[in-house]
Amino acid sequence: DIQMTQSPSSVSASVGDRVTITCRASQGISRRLAWYQQKLGEAPKLLIYYASSLQSGVPSRFSGSGSGTDFTLTISSLQPEDLATYYCQQADSFPLTFGGGTKVEIK
Amino acid sequence: EVQLLESGGGLVQPGGSLRLSCAAFGFTFSTYAMNWVRQAPGKGLEWVSSVTYSGDSTNYADSVKGRFTIFRDNSKNTLYLQMNSLRAEDTAIYYCAKGGPESGNYYFHDFWGQGTLVTVSS
Numbered sequence: 001d002i003q004m005t006q007s008p009s010s011v012s013a014s015v016g017d018r019v020t021i022t023c024r025a026s027q028g029i030s031r032r033l034a035w036y037q038q039k040l041g042e043a044p045k046l047l048i049y050y051a052s053s054l055q056s057g058v059p060s061r062f063s064g065s066g067s068g069t070d071f072t073l074t075i076s077s078l079q080p081e082d083l084a085t086y087y088c089q090q091a092d093s094f095p096l097t098f099g100g101g102t103k104v105e106i107k
Numbered sequence: 108e109v110q111l112l113e114s115g116g117g118l119v120q121p122g123g124s125l126r127l128s129c130a131a132f133g134f135t136f137s138t139y140a141m142n143w144v145r146q147a148p149g150k151g152l153e154w155v156s157s158v159t160y161s162g163d164s165t166n167y168a169d170s171v172k173g174r175f176t177i178f179r180d181n182s183k184n185t186l187y188l189q190m191n192s193l194r195a196e197d198t199a200i201y202y203c204a205k206g207g208p209e210s211g212n213y214y215f216h217d218f219w220g221q222g223t224l225v226t227v228s229s
Contacts, residue, residue: 034215036152043202043219044144044152055208055217087152091214094166096142096154 002026002090006099014107019075021102023088028068032092035064035073038101039084047086048073080106109133109218111203116223123193123227129186129203129220137161137181140206142216143188145199145225155201156188159212171197193227200224 003026013019023033031051036044046055048064051071061076075082083106088099115127129141143155156167156177165177176189186203200222207217 036216038152043221044216045219046207046215046217049208049215049217053208085151089152089154089216094157095168096157096214098152098154101151 001095002029002093002097004088004090004097004099006086006088006102008102009100010103010105012105012107013078015078015080017078019078019082019104021073021086021088021104023066023071023073023099025069025071025090025092029090029092031067032090033064033066033071034089034091035062036087036089037082037084038087044087049091075104078104078106082106109205111205111218111220113201113203113220113223116201116225118226118228119193120229121194121227124189124191125193125225127188127190127201127203127223127225129188131184131186131203131205134205135210136179136184138210140212140214141177141179141186142204142206142214143177143186144202144204144216144219145197146202146222147196147199150199153199157206157214158186160206160210164212190225193225195227198225198227 035048038044052064110132142157203220204216205218
């Protein structure tokens with residue numbers, strides 16, 4: 001099974017800050033990686049797929065990069081509505097696996 | 108507008124069974140893979156199962172293999188999860204998620220239902 005390791009597990013930043021979350025796969029997954037945002041009490045929402053493709057309707061301050069085993073989600077200018085937990089997920093092979101999540105808090 | 112409406116959750120005793128349903132609207136259901144993902148209280152996301160768009164192939168997490176069955180009825184635009192031999196550790200919100208973003212057998216989850224809560228307890 002492919003293990004997905006996210007870091008940090010939580011981050012606190014101010015409005016307007018740049019926030020970076022990393023995700024490492026235990027083996028190469030090419031670019032078959034997605035990022036999801038989950039706000040408290042809501043279903044997850046797809047932000048990024050194929051490592052860097054922005055899902056329709058997602059603000060351009062979200063971006064993704066990486067390939068192989070190392071991936072990054074960047075929020076270029078943190079907004080109050082970005083308060084959420086973020087998960088990565090590999091879609092390279094079954095079983096599909098998620099990272100443990102990164103909780104983003106606003107200072 | 109894509110909508111996924113789950114139903115069938117509830118309280119069940121250990122060893123019992125439940126069948127979850129997910130009614131799909133707003134897209135050509137028969138051309139997309141579908142998935143179940145669960146989230147235990149206060150925990151992260153856990154993939155449970157996937158089915159191809161035609162229904163001819165399925166995959167399961169080891170934690171549910173042999174106990175859960177995913178299937179779909181493309182004539183009714185509905186996805187199902189039959190859950191047998193339920194355990195306390197199956198307690199979670201169960202989400203139905205559409206595969207995507209392209210049609211075919213792709214396993215990013217581009218739309219999610221609101222979830223249905225399954226509680227396994229005596």
